[in-house]
Amino acid sequence: MLTLSRWKVLLVILSVVAGVLFALPNALPKDVRESLPGFLPKQTLNLGLDLQGGSYLLLEVDLKALKAERLNNTIEDVRTQLREEQIVFSDLGLVGDTISVRITDPGQYEAATRLLRQNIGSDLPGAVGGRDIRVTTEADQRLRLALAPEAMDAEGRRAVEQSQEIIRRRIDELGTREPSITRQGANRIVVAAPGESDPEKLKAILGQTAKLTFQLVDETADIVAAQEGRVPPGSVLVPGDQVQPFYVLKRRALVTGEMLTNASAGFDPQTGQPVVNFRFNGEGARRFANATTQNVGKRFAIVLDDKVISAPNINEPITGGSGQISGNFTVESANDLAILLRAGALPTRLNVEEQRTVGAELGADAIKAGQISTIIGFAAILVFMLLAYGLLFGGISIVALLVNGLLIIAAMSLTQATLTLPGIAGLILTLAVAVDANVLIYERMRDEVRAGRTVAMSMDAGFSRAMSTIIDANLTTLLAALMMFQFGAGPVKGFAWTLSIGVLTSVFSAVLITQVLLAWWYRAARPKTLPIA
Incomplete structure (x- = not known):
């Protein structure tokens, strides 16, 4: 030795x-x-x-909101499928945690059942022939649709994992070094951001879902009636901007934020006001071009987290795959929105359960x-x-x-x-x-x-x-x-x-x-x- x-x-x-x-x-x-x-x-x-020193946040992924959103999207899928096949229906809506719909014509009842079982939802991993949406028949020609429990569990796990990754990307955009982002329990995420002394700014960046959609304005809807609860089928009442307090929008989005490839803060060359410039990927550019070509003269709303930022007119087809968002931004708010859009949208909102600040x-x-x-x-x-x-x-x-x-x-x-x-x-x-x-x-x-x-x-x-x-x-x-x-x-x-x-x-x-x-x-x-x- x-x-x-x-x-x-x-x-x-x-x-x-x-x-x-x-x-x-x-x-x-x-x-x-x-x-x-x-x-x-x-x-x-x-x-x-x-x-x-820095900020500590304990965030909870809102799985109830995730489930509610999935059910609302499924309602629109059911409405679209039945209308395309010219099946007459009524009483489509949520009943507790399930979706109920009545098929008016008894002769179309079996066809509607087959249609929804084949086209609503997707295959359930690990179950041969299983679907994540289960369709059951009831009396009075009613159909009931419910999320499979195992499908919701898997979706909840994916939501937490996706939220962790998006949180990391957002914090990286802020320039914070070596943040600690760990899962706690089934649906909680602990965020420790060394060097970030302002927890409120961190909450604003992390707590915003940043779900961006482009939706047509329903020009035929009565705003007053919608505010009283009489919203036309297939539309939704959304809080507005400084121009108009509320908008009735077509529920189906033309394009979504997932199709963005880049977003950056800038200035409008005509007004000099801060704006957010964006660019779509190939699929997003194609869909945006088709939507604006087919709806020239109509208004479309830019919606962020269920609130209209602006609702401009479509004066001509927009085929370049890029555009800008204006909405009375400051330089800081425009930059923050660009950060959120680059990092991607959270699958659902995050609730702040605890926050602490450690001073330098x-x-x-x-x-x-x-x-x-x-x-x-x-x-x-x-x-x-x-x-x-x-x-x-x-x-x-x-x-x-x-x-x-x-x-x-x-x-x-x-x-x-x-x-x-x-x-x-x-x-x-x-x-x-x-x-x-x-x-x-x-x-x-x-x-x-x-x-x-x-x-x-x-x-x-x-x-x-x-x-x-x-x-x-x-x-x-x-x-x-x-x-x-x-x-x-x-x-x-x-x-x-x-x-x-x-x-x-x-x-x-x-x-x-x-x-x-x-x-x-x-x-x-x-x-x-x-x-x-």
Whole structure:
């Protein structure tokens, strides 16, 4: 074990050099880091919410609203299918959590049943021949449509996963580094945004569904009657803009926001007012061109989250696949809307269940407390190792410990891991556990010397016979850390991640670096006795 193989020496040298290169940016001012050559690493440690300060939100995905929207869309699908097949019906609407419709002509009842079972809904994954909308027959020529429970469960899971991804894209647009976005329970999402000190702005960006649709205005509808509840079938009453308080719109959207490929804030060249410029994908451009070609002279409404932003006239076909949204925007509100449209619409609204703000001063206090704790812990280890094993062997352990700390910082900077206050606790624990391997090796050397073996044989046995114990101890710690990382959340993950990196670097530094340094000392000194015997 004391043979100085070239690969061991080379590995130690390369590791130390790499550790210095990747850890050094943390000690350099920002302007110095930015002036470094492009081939040198510039990443620094990302400080978590508790160290840097920022905003914390607990959001709940509104699954009830998601189900209501799905049922309302299904009502429109039923109306369209029956009208296309010229099947006369009445009393189409929601009854609790189901859809009820009466087929007026008894002779069309069976045809309507087959039609809806074949065309409404989609195939249910995992069920051969199953549909996510179930159609049942009832008395008085009625049909009832209900969402399959397993279909709603799957849709709820997809909504939460989609919401997580859209939240991440929206926060990335804000420039927040390393946000923590984790699922909690069945339908809750925890958002921790370090450096974002305004939770209200975060709520405004994340809480808005940003569902954009382009819908025709129903010019034949009576606004007053609609406000009293008499909305024409196939239309919907929507809050309006400053021009008109309410609009009656055709429920079926011409184009939706999912077909946007880009959105950016800009200014109207004629009025100089802030606007949002947008561009459709190929399918959206085709549908928008067809809709505007067929409805020249009519009005279409630009609707955001069930509220009309503007309702311009279609003066001519719009075939370029791009356009602009105007609506009394400020520069900031136009930019925020562009961010929302680029990130995509949430599948349903998010309700804010809890919010907290961590000030930068509190984060600075936490960093200071962590630094003091680390220094005290390191000093205690230093004193113990020097008293227990002397200046030489204890000093070599401290050198290995310093390299270990350097490698941890380098690894976290390289992987852009987020350092939290529990992560600092994991770092301190790693320092204590790191010297445990040296203690095992040194104590084994003492035992071998007492058994009458030579210095070389004792040192060799200290490494070889302690290795199995070191690997067992660190492997169990690593497994525990991985379990915490897998099933934990927030601070627990920060602790587990730091501990996992620390275990790997500890074994490397405490065994390989210590072995190389002791081998160099042995070759140079050729001692007759061990200083720790």
